[in-house]
Amino acid sequence: MPKHRAVAEALDRAGDQPLDRALAVLEFVLDQRGPVAASIVAEATGLPPATVHRIILQLEARSLLKRALGSKKLLPGARLVALGTRILSAAFVADETHALLVALASKLQEHCHVGTISGGEVCYVDSARSARRSGLLFEPGGRAPIYCTSIGKVYLAGLPQAEFQQVVAAIDFKAFTPKTIVTAARLADDIAQVRARGWAATDEEFTPGVVGCAVPLRNTKGEFVAGLGVSLPAALCRYEEVGKFIPDLLETASQIEATLAT
Structure with a gap:
């Protein structure tokens, strides 16, 4: 070699x-x-x-x-993974990237967040709060399962099939709400849809009354770096309607990717 x-x-x-x-x-x-x-x-x-x-x-x-x-x-190792997450978090909270997230939250009038994958979970590295206080805000440093969050699903959709199967086999499924996906077969079906459309959504799967969607953030090699998502009250937006946020998420994702590449 x-x-x-x-x-x-x-x-x-x-x-x-x-x-x-x-x-x-x-x-x-x-x-x-x-x-x-x-x-x-x-x-x-x-x-x-x-x-x-x-x-x-x-x-x-x-x-x-x-x-x-x-x-x-x-x-x-665990310390290297944690260090990488902290480095990524520092990059996202830099003035330019954080400003883009704040602008997105202001435009959508919803809570927006960026999360990466650490230790088999979604780790939120930056967030922006809309003027509206209801809904779910993922605070930086917070963690959530990969199988019932939009960012986690975007990550899973980008894995090669063999690696996807290994990751899913290691998941200890837990029902956070009546709508949480709790079987590998159902998750595989859901992720197939994510791959087909290029973005992910969740329907009150982690927190009751909260829906959301997310798109991937990629490096110059096209590899998943993090996910950009929005969460909002289901009372104000039906799950079937969350796709309307995707164009703005994709536009901001492209802008964030450009700042990370410099």
């Missing part, structure tokens, strides 16, 4: 110091879609296997890497 380009660039910076080697290992593991063997990391980075082994042990000790369940292969 040729040396990974991002890895090579990391090692070239600052003269290949110990920190650069650790960053190179982290970058390579993060770039993989699943668990990766230490031998592959060594081959990709061009570092001696003994050096990679030592770095991995140090990163594991700091919860920046972990072993896949039942395997010696490597995955991003």
Whole structure:
């Protein structure tokens, strides 16, 4: 395997110091879609296997890497995932991106929010409150299940089928309301619709009396970074009508994606 380009660039910076080697290992593991063997990391980075082994042990000790369940292969650790969420949150609350969210909430007169995926849950990293106080506002730092939130469904819809099945198999379904989807089969049917139309919606599935919809936010590679959603009282907007918010969500999503790319 040729040396990974991002890895090579990391090692070239600052003269290949110990920190650069650790960053190179982290970058390579993060770039993989699943668990990766230490031998592959060594081959990709061009570092001696003994050096990679030592770095991995140090990163594991700091919860920046972990072993896949039942395997010696490597995955991003809990601390690295949490750090990534905090970095993303800092990016979204920057003046320009937050201003776009505030403008959207003002235009729609509803609560709008941005959420990413952390630890198998939706983690809300930014929100904007409309003048109307009713409805549901997801405060930054708040968490919610992926299977009964619009942003969670958008994330699920973007997964390759094999990864989608793995994620769904690990879900511990819980009924938050009478309308919560609580089976893998029903969720798969719902996500198929999300894939077909490109956006997701929820019908009082997490909180009684609240409906919502969301669109994905993607990086320059087309990969899911976060979701942009709106929540509103079902008494003021029927579930069948939430699609009317999608054009404005898509427009703001495009503007936010542009700021994140710079």
